[in-house]
Amino acid sequence: MDDQSRARCEQLATIMKALGHPTRAFIVMELAEGSRCVCELTDMIGADTSTVSKHLTVLKNAGLVQSEKEGLMVHYSLTTPCLLKFYSCVEDLVRKDMEEKQKLLQN
Amino acid sequence: MDDQSRARCEQLATIMKALGHPTRAFIVMELAEGSRCVCELTDMIGADTSTVSKHLTVLKNAGLVQSEKEGLMVHYSLTTPCLLKFYSCVEDLVRKDMEEKQKLLQN
DNA sequence: TCACTATTTGGCTATATTGCCAAATAGGAG
DNA sequence: CTCCTATTTGGCAATATAGCCAAATAGTGA
Numbered sequence: 001m002d003d004q005s006r007a008r009c010e011q012l013a014t015i016m017k018a019l020g021h022p023t024r025a026f027i028v029m030e031l032a033e034g035s036r037c038v039c040e041l042t043d044m045i046g047a048d049t050s051t052v053s054k055h056l057t058v059l060k061n062a063g064l065v066q067s068e069k070e071g072l073m074v075h076y077s078l079t080t081p082c083l084l085k086f087y088s089c090v091e092d093l094v095r096k097d098m099e100e101k102q103k104l105l106q107n
Numbered sequence: 108m109d110d111q112s113r114a115r116c117e118q119l120a121t122i123m124k125a126l127g128h129p130t131r132a133f134i135v136m137e138l139a140e141g142s143r144c145v146c147e148l149t150d151m152i153g154a155d156t157s158t159v160s161k162h163l164t165v166l167k168n169a170g171l172v173q174s175e176k177e178g179l180m181v182h183y184s185l186t187t188p189c190l191l192k193f194y195s196c197v198e199d200l201v202r203k204d205m206e207e208k209q210k211l212l213q214n
Numbered sequence: 215t216c217a218c219t220a221t222t223t224g225g226c227t228a229t230a231t232t233g234c235c236a237a238a239t240a241g242g243a244g
Numbered sequence: 245c246t247c248c249t250a251t252t253t254g255g256c257a258a259t260a261t262a263g264c265c266a267a268a269t270a271g272t273g274a
Contacts (some may be wrong), residue, residue: 001133001150008198016132020124021262024118026108038221044108051263053115053222060262072220072271086187086193090122091115128232145251158233159253165231177242179250 018062024055025045026084027076031065035077124171130154131162133189134183140174144185 002032005013030044031034043100051062056076059065064083068075108116126132128153137143137151149159163183166172171190175182 001153005133006129008131008138012132012194012197013127013129016123017127020120020127022113022116022120024225024255025119025123026112030115046108048264049221050223050265053220054262057222069270076223080199081221086197088118090119090193092187130232146249155234156251157235157253160250161233166254176240176251177249181251 015062015064018064020033021055023052025057025087025089027052027055027059028064028078032034032081032083034101035068035075036085037075038077039073040082117185122169122171125165125171128162128165130159131166134159134162134166135171135185138183138185139188139190139194142182142187144180144182148183157199 019028023077027041029043031089036055038049038053041056042049045052056065056067058066060076065076066079068077126135133152134148145156145160147161148163149156152159163172163174167174167183171186172183173186175184207214
């Protein structure tokens with residue numbers, strides 16, 4: 001594995017890792033509907049504000065979301081709608097996996 | 108967040124988490140070229156065999172790869188080519204992010 | 215200025231992940 | 245059976261992550 005390949009893998013892994021938490025997955029799906037402020041997300045998630053804020057920081061550091069300040073509130077939004085195709089692809093995968101398991105159970 | 112939504116997020120996060128490690132990202136890209144046995148991957152990665160084996164287990168538990176035994180060797184392959192579209196989408200994102208940073212540096 | 219709200223940051227503990235070594239398991243060849 | 249190779253598993257120490265609380269920061273309005 002050369003340096004370039006290594007760098008590429010690390011970049012991909014960083015993004016995937018950022019998406020690899022249920023709360024952050026939820027945030028991404030919610031932001032796909034439109035921008036939300038931290039307090040809205042916090043209400044929906046039901047965790048401490050600081051916890052939600054930290055999850056948002058992780059997503060931001062990975063370049064997946066961006067934030068904009070407006071008065072007291074900070075609005076977060078997806079940097080790209082690409083993430084959605086992304087999720088639908090993963091869910092196809094999950095579906096396929098479930099079907100496999102069903103088949104195995106029937107045999 | 109209702110139970111169904113929570114379950115969906117956990118499923119997505121499990122898969123993303125499995126992809127969220129440089130070595131596993133490499134494995135997925137390598138398997139996209141064709142099936143590989145553990146020893147081939149170990150040579151390329153340059154880590155302990157047991158380490159590589161455990162990474163493969165993580166990918167397998169997430170339903171991303173499958174294994175087939177042939178003699179002494181175990182051949183791993185992707186369960187779905189969908190993962191590739193997936194990565195190209197992420198890399199578009201990375202590229203976009205880089206361009207943004209370039210722009211910011213220039214201003 | 216003071217009080218109030220929204221958000222971020224620091225610090226802490228609990229938990230999870232990683233990677234190595236050693237040992238166990240499984241199959242092939244003599 | 246014995247030796248050898250490929251792979252997996254168990255165990256351990258180092259590191260990373262998550263979530264809460266408390267405190268700091270920032271903006272709003274009286």
